[in-house]
Amino acid sequence: FYYGLAMFLCIPGVTFVAAGNCLSWGLGLLLSGCITAFAANAMPARTDKGVTSCREAFGFQRFVRKAEKERIRVLAKDDPTIFGRLLPFAMVLGAADQWALAFKDLLSQPPDWYEPYGMYQSDFRFSSVNFINDLSSGMNTCRSTFSAPPPTSSSSGAGGGFSGFSDSGGFSGGGFGGGGGGSW
Numbered sequence: 001f002y003y004g005l006a007m008f009l010c011i012p013g014v015t016f017v018a019a020g021n022c023l024s025w026g027l028g029l030l031l032s033g034c035i036t037a038f039a040a041n042a043m044p045a046r047t048d049k050g051v052t053s054c055r056e057a058f059g060f061q062r063f064v065r066k067a068e069k070e071r072i073r074v075l076a077k078d079d080p081t082i083f084g085r086l087l088p089f090a091m092v093l094g095a096a097d098q099w100a101l102a103f104k105d106l107l108s109q110p111p112d113w114y115e116p117y118g119m120y121q122s123d124f125r126f127s128s129v130n131f132i133n134d135l136s137s138g139m140n141t142c143r144s145t146f147s148a149p150p151p152t153s154s155s156s157g158a159g160g161g162f163s164g165f166s167d168s169g170g171f172s173g174g175g176f177g178g179g180g181g182g183s184w
Contacts, residue, residue, distance in 0.1 A: 002040035009033030060086075061093040064102070072102045083128060084111020100132035 010033030016026025075082050083103050090099035110116055110126045 002036055002043050006033045006037035006040065009036060057089070057093065060089060061095050064090050064093070064095040064099050067102055069102065073106055076103065076106045080109075081112065083107055084113060087111065096132050096136070100128040103128040 009029050013026045013029030016022040090096045107126055107128050
């Protein structure tokens with residue numbers, strides 16, 4: 001693969017250098033191709049450790065999706081922290097819903113790192129399914145908030161400093177709402 005990539009970079013590089021019109025691009029591609037070919041033997045390949053880790057991750061995913069209720073019950077009894085401890089892995093592997101369903105009637109307390117609203121009330125009952133739904137909803141809200149474009153209008157809301165210069169050289173308004181009125 002890396003020798004092929006080196007050839008892919010060198011051929012246009014030689015062409016650009018020979019044409020003489022894109023000398024800097026040609027030399028850059030040629031140099032990149034030579035460095036890639038030189039380092040091809042040192043480039044990482046699949047290692048035994050990486051293949052083993054990948055196999056374990058997919059094995060866990062398969063376990064989460066196909067685990068019997070009785071097996072999960074035994075695991076939860078032996079290790080009460082298993083739900084919260086392995087939840088991030090289930091989320092990354094796209095199996096969080098199945099993980100929550102497996103623990104649906106087995107848990108009465110949330111993971112130790114999570115303290116829900118109303119936890120200390122007498123009628124509190126933890127639900128792993130509701131927990132995953134709420135967590136998923138919160139993550140989706142964060143994702144949509146971070147990917148939303150910034151507002152285009154700055155005419156309302158909390159602003160800073162000043163809202164514009166007037167004809168007499170001062171500035172008008174400022175602070176919340178964008179100001180207005182004459183100069184100071």
